[in-house]
Amino acid sequence: MTRDRRHILYDLGEDQYSLKGIWLLALLFFGSLISGAVLSLIAFKITHFVDPDASSYLASKPYPKFFDRARWVSVLFLLPYLFVKCRITSFRAIGFAKPFAATFGLWFVSGIAMIFIIYGFNTATGAFAINPEWSAGLLLKKADDAILAALLIGTLEEIVFRGLVFRMFYTAMKPLPALLCSSFFFALLHFKTPEFALGHLAPSEIGAAQAAQIAFGTAVAVFTEFDLKYLLAIFLVGVALHQVFLLGRNLWASIAIHAGWVFTIKLFGSAFVTTDQASSFSGTTRVADGYWVSMVLVVFIAGFALLLKRKEGLSRETP
Numbered sequence: 001m002t003r004d005r006r007h008i009l010y011d012l013g014e015d016q017y018s019l020k021g022i023w024l025l026a027l028l029f030f031g032s033l034i035s036g037a038v039l040s041l042i043a044f045k046i047t048h049f050v051d052p053d054a055s056s057y058l059a060s061k062p063y064p065k066f067f068d069r070a071r072w073v074s075v076l077f078l079l080p081y082l083f084v085k086c087r088i089t090s091f092r093a094i095g096f097a098k099p100f101a102a103t104f105g106l107w108f109v110s111g112i113a114m115i116f117i118i119y120g121f122n123t124a125t126g127a128f129a130i131n132p133e134w135s136a137g138l139l140l141k142k143a144d145d146a147i148l149a150a151l152l153i154g155t156l157e158e159i160v161f162r163g164l165v166f167r168m169f170y171t172a173m174k175p176l177p178a179l180l181c182s183s184f185f186f187a188l189l190h191f192k193t194p195e196f197a198l199g200h201l202a203p204s205e206i207g208a209a210q211a212a213q214i215a216f217g218t219a220v221a222v223f224t225e226f227d228l229k230y231l232l233a234i235f236l237v238g239v240a241l242h243q244v245f246l247l248g249r250n251l252w253a254s255i256a257i258h259a260g261w262v263f264t265i266k267l268f269g270s271a272f273v274t275t276d277q278a279s280s281f282s283g284t285t286r287v288a289d290g291y292w293v294s295m296v297l298v299v300f301i302a303g304f305a306l307l308l309k310r311k312e313g314l315s316r317e318t319p
Contacts, residue, residue: 001174001308009170010087021167024085032075036074037067037211037214047066048203062198063206067211068218082164094163094164095163095245096250096251103250103253104255108259110260112263114261114300115268122272122278127275128272128274130271130273131273139268149262150260151259153259158245159251161182165182179239182238183235183239186238187222187235191231193225197213227289229290232294239301244304247304
């Protein structure tokens with residue numbers, strides 16, 4: 001796999017590499033943990049000062065939940081700085097390109113098809129069953145939320161992970177290691193300290209030591225909360241999304257397939273229930289907790305790899 005110059009940052013050539021993006025990524029990762037610990041502790045203390053009985057929705061949440069939200073708020077504040085430092089200051093620079101409609105339509109349908117393959121197999125083998133309480137009316141009620149969630153999650157995550165993070169790795173190393181390392185980083189960020197990590201400490205007992213504990217726990221959660229099925233599934237999701245981005249040479253492609261997954265799960269997830277026949281292979285209606293989803297992803301990844309190889313061969317033949 002040869003490097004595509006349009007994905008390389010800092011105006012470098014195909015044979016030039018830079019670790020600058022990796023250092024910036026480390027700043028984002030560790031900076032968000034530190035600032036998340038500080039901001040979450042302040043927010044947690046203020047919340048419980050205002051509501052000492054913890055009767056409100058916010059005050060009833062455990063401290064790790066406060067930390068997780070504060071960490072992502074910190075990321076949002078740091079991201080503009082990273083985009084500017086990486087010279088990504090326009091939609092075109094992020095990776096958006098034409099055509100929009102054809103690209104989005106093709107990959108959105110592909111995303112829907114992938115989820116229905118997973119649901120269909122698990123239903124056929126008895127791991128899933130149709131929810132008797134589900135109806136067409138419920139589907140219509142969920143449609144707006146499903147569309148909104150699909151567009152928001154698909155667009156925001158792809159701008160960050162494919163438009164920025166993947167290209168940081170792509171600029172620092174050869175394409176295949178970049179794809180694998182950025183996919184592992186993508187999976188790592190999906191692990192977090194569990195909500196029960198601090199036991200039954202009273203809000204008044206939570207201080208800087210507990211904030212530091214949760215921050216460190218989040219940094220190493222991929223190991224301490226290790227779940228092979230989940231790690232493998234999210235890692236392969238990252239690989240597939242990177243491949244689609246490279247295939248389409250257009251961020252709309254990875255946004256669309258990601259949106260197709262989210263849309264289908266949000267809209268049709270409640271139409272199925274997990275049965276007693278579900279196993280570690282089938283997983284549950286959560287989708288990413290079984291080996292079957294990884295098998296489906298591997299098949300698609302193999303197909304995408306062949307398409308990338310063919311595309312690379314055609315580009316070499318073209319004078």
